[in-house]
Amino acid sequence: TNINGALQTGAKLLNDYIAQNDIDARSVSLIIFLTDGRPTVGETQSSKILSNTKEAIRDKFCLFTIGIGNDVDHKLLERMALENCGMTRLFQEDEDAASHLKGFYDEIGTPLLSDIRVDYPEGDVEQVTQNFFPNYFNGSEIIIAGKLINRTSDKLHVEVTASNSKKYILLKTDVAIDLPSRNDIRGVPGLEDGKGDNNYIERAWSYLTIKELLNSRLKSDDIQEKDKLMEKAKSMALAYNFVTPFTVLKMKEAGLHSEPPQEEFISPSTDGIGEKVQSLQGHKAPPGIRRGQDKQRIKISKTSADGDPHFVIDFPSSKLSVCFNIDGEPGDILRLVSDHKESGVTVNGQLIGAPAPPNGHKKHRTYFSTITILSNKPERSYLEITPKRVILDDGERLVLSCGRSAVVRSRSLEVSISAFSNITVTIRDSISFVILIHHYKKPAPYQRNHLGFYISNSKGLSSDSHGLLGQFLSHEVKLLQESLNTSRQEAGQNQTEALKASPTNTLKVKGRLVPVVWKQRRIYNGQQEIECWFAKNNADKLIDGSYQDYLASHPFDTGTSFGTINSL
Structure with a gap:
């Protein structure tokens, strides 16, 4: 049996495939090594095989080992799996290997996420068990235990990061801490009647910790370190009444006494998929995560569509802002940005209706209930945003709650959610x-609960961009000189006040003359007041055509040019 040669060949084949192919986001690269013997051909020293395997894999994928029969080196297979983020399975000769292999494949056949890491504030927890998991498969589970330092707090901040070959995900939330019910034993056999140790959560923590200590011992080549890890595991096992290969099992009723084998390795060590040993201390946030970043005030352009909806266009070079309203109907879908042909980006907004306020001049109000964004370059991604959730579909569908902070990052797209904010x-x-x-x-x-849309950076949009907002991003406006001259005659030195009071001001936009009046509006959820020149009658003469020309037939309609609508 040439174990070393087989692993070297397999690792080279997989490395070459990864380098030459675009890996699907829903796939996970791994090696499954199946053997029924010990190393007898080629390299036969276990230590050399371990180092060669680790060098060949280089943390690029995981190694899963399966041993069949009694003539396999159990310790070698287990250590190879542990050192390469995999797990091992051992089947006896008289067992049904086919059904076991099918069950094993069912465990790892549906990969969901990779590089899952769960972090807590450093000063809030200690002695946390394994919090990094290389892979998460459908049907598997993740269990993390630790001790609270601050027992007076009513919540614990948790950050979860994960990825696949195309996305990076960051989820943040505060978990309520209910200390009186942390060891609720209702419905737990043997504990509900008070006959057992009801602190089963602490026992779960000790069980996981013992497993990690034994795993660390197996992986270590230092004799002194192995002895220290063994003593720690023994001490904890005795304190929490667990049996390990290094503790004595005593049966009081039968008076039996059995000595453990010297080098037998505890079987639960690789029950979890892709385990890695972590140090027993509180963990810091991974690089790139800043505490409290959700509360930072966002700095964005005034160019926006918010409220009823009220549109604002900022023209920095002209030092002017222009605003207008669109009195659409509930259910209308408005094209806000249309640049599908050049940058591949389209943004549409769907309106929802509400009754008009008492004594108002409108028959009803409308708000944006849904914003949809399509990015078609370099690969197609769809986003559907409502006040409750964000749906991202770029070949696989991901649904995120707007009530939890999260970051999802792919090759060309990043979505960052600040809980209940933006x-x-x-x-x-x-x-x-x-x-x-x-x-x-x-x-x-x-x-009505609704959305506001703001353009923060438009550098990547082309000069041919269109839509109710997009058509102005590469243009400027100016007040006609006649308006300026009139204001000077009427107000002398107080030109600005005269312009504000005059009912006959005129803007020149794309060669068109647009009558406007001066207004004040609040944006950014009322946090900032701006001055703008208001174009009446659904932005008549300000926008190209009429607002009906900006109606889309469904949320992901794309306009390649004005007046033309395509469907994807």
Whole structure:
């Protein structure tokens, strides 16, 4: 049996395949090594086989080992799996190997995530068990235990990071701590009647810790370190009444006494898929995560569509802002940004209706209930955003709650959720949109939970971009000189005040003359007040055509040019 040669060949084949192919996001690269013997051909020293295997794999994928029969080196297979983020299975000769292999494949046949890491604030927990898991498969589970340092707090901050070949995900939440019920034993056999140790959560922590100590001992080549790890495991096993290969089993009733084998390795060591040993201490957040970053105020452009909906266009070079309203109908889908042909980006917003406020001039109000974003380059990604959730579909569907902070990052797209506040969508690092979430705790009859859309960075959009907002991103406007001259005559030195008071101001936009009046508006959820020139009558003469030309037939319609709508 040439174990070393087989593993070297397998690792080379997989490394070459990964280097030459675009790996599907739903796949996980791994090696399954099956043997019924010991190393007898080629390299036969276990230590050399272990080092050669680790060098060949280089943490690029995991190694899963399966031994069949009694003539296998159990320790070698287990250690190879442990050192390469895999697990091992051992089958006896008289067992049904085919059914066992099928069951094993069922365990790892549906990979969901890779590199899962769960972090807690360093000063809140200690003695945390394994918190990094190379793979998470459908049907597997992740269990982490630790001790609370701050027992007066009513919540614990948790951050979970994970990825696959195309996405990076960061989830943040605060978990409520209910100390009186942490060891609720109702429905637990043997504990509910008070006959057993009811602190089973602490026992679970000790069980996981003992497993990690024994795994560390198996992987270590240092005799002194192995002895220390063994003593720690023995001490904890005796304190919590667990049996290990290094503790004595005493049966009081039968008076039996058995000595453990000297080098037998505890079988639960590789029950979990892809285990890695962690040090027994609180863990810091991974690089790149900043505590409290969700509370930072976002700095974005005034160019936006928010509220009823109220549109604002900022023209920095002209030092002017222009605003207008669109009185659409509930159910209308408005094209906000259409640049599908050039940058591959389309943004649409769907309206929801609400009754008009009392004594108002409108027959009803409308708000954005859904914002949809399509990015078609370099690969197609769909985003559907509502006040409750974000759906990302780029070949696989991911649903995120707007009530939990999270970051999802793929090759060309990043979605960052600040819980109950906003969603930032960044495309190829050159296009950024911010969607504000408006929630009402006690909404009036004319209020609805809705969204606001803001353009933060438009550098990646082309000069041919269109849509109710997109058509102005590469243009400028100016007040006509006639308006300026009139204001000077009327107000002398106080030109600005005269412009504000005049009912006959005119803007020149794309060669068109647009009558405007001066207004003040609040944006960013009312946090900032701006001054703008308001174009009446659904932005008549300000926008190309009329607002009906910006209606899409469904949320992911794309406009390649004005007046033309394509469907994907």
